[in-house]
Amino acid sequence: DIQMTQSPSSLSASVGDRVTITCQASHDINNRLNWYQQRPGRAPKLLIYDASNLEAGVPSRFSGRGSGTDFTFTISSLQPEDKATYYCQQYEDLFTFGPGTTVDIK
Amino acid sequence: VQLVQSGAEVKRPGASVKVSCKASGYSFRNYVIHWVRQAPGQRLEWMGWINAGNGDTKYSQKFQGRVTITRDTSATTAYMELSSLRSEDTAVYYCTRGQYCTTFNCYLGIWFGPWGQGTLVTVSS
Numbered sequence A: 001d002i003q004m005t006q007s008p009s010s011l012s013a014s015v016g017d018r019v020t021i022t023c024q025a026s027h028d029i030n031n032r033l034n035w036y037q038q039r040p041g042r043a044p045k046l047l048i049y050d051a052s053n054l055e056a057g058v059p060s061r062f063s064g065r066g067s068g069t070d071f072t073f074t075i076s077s078l079q080p081e082d083k084a085t086y087y088c089q090q091y092e093d094l095f096t097f098g099p100g101t102t103v104d105i106k
Numbered sequence B: 001v002q003l004v005q006s007g008a009e010v011k012r013p014g015a016s017v018k019v020s021c022k023a024s025g026y027s028f029r030n031y032v033i034h035w036v037r038q039a040p041g042q043r044l045e046w047m048g049w050i051n052a053g054n055g056d057t058k059y060s061q062k063f064q065g066r067v068t069i070t071r072d073t074s075a076t077t078a079y080m081e082l083s084s085l086r087s088e089d090t091a092v093y094y095c096t097r098g099q100y101c102t103t104f105n106c107y108l109g110i111w112f113g114p115w116g117q118g119t120l121v122t123v124s125s
Helices: none
Strands: A004-007 A010-013 A019-025 A033-038 A045-049 A062-067 A070-075 A084-090 A101-105 B002-005 B009-011 B017-024 B031-038 B045-051 B057-059 B067-072 B077-082 B091-100 B119-123
Touching: A004 A084, A010 A019, A019 A033, A019 A084, A019 A101, A033 A062, A045 A062, A070 A084, B002 B091, B009 B017, B017 B031, B017 B091, B017 B119, B031 B067, B045 B067, B045 B077, B057 B067, B077 B091
Parallel strands: A010 A101, B009 B119
Antiparallel strands: A004 A019, A019 A070, A033 A045, A033 A084, A062 A070, A084 A101, B002 B017, B017 B077, B031 B045, B031 B091, B045 B057, B067 B077, B091 B119
């Protein structure tokens, strides 16, 4: 099984700040890595697929990069509506999600 | 594109639950439907998938033997049934659209979206 870890587990930042989340896989997953946003009480929403591709309709302040085992997700200018938990997910070997990073607004 | 799930359920330990997922706005037979659950305060957990075109299924080893995913193409609806329920199965269950498939094969890129609104299943005596 491929295990996924994320850091930090939570963060608090101000509107306009640059926020970066890291995700690490226990094995090489090539670029088979997706990122999701889950607002409180809501279903997840796809933001980034295949490590760096922005899903249609998702604001360009969201971005992702990486390959192999190490990946990053960045919000270039944090907005109030970005308050949510962000999950990475691999699909190299079935599907596993990271534990999530909760982003709060100061 | 929309996935609409059935309503919340309360079940006794040992019972079964069947959750439905009605798809609309796209060609139902050309996509895979996945089921993912989220226990309170926990990460998302993949349970299994069904190829809505040919009915092929694949399940997480964790749920093998307890989960059955089916579909009704005429109703453009997928179903997830979980049996032998225990308190640890209390969770929100989501359906989500996955990879595109033709008659012969499925696209290698797999990401989940859109998602249903979720169905809360509570297992309690």
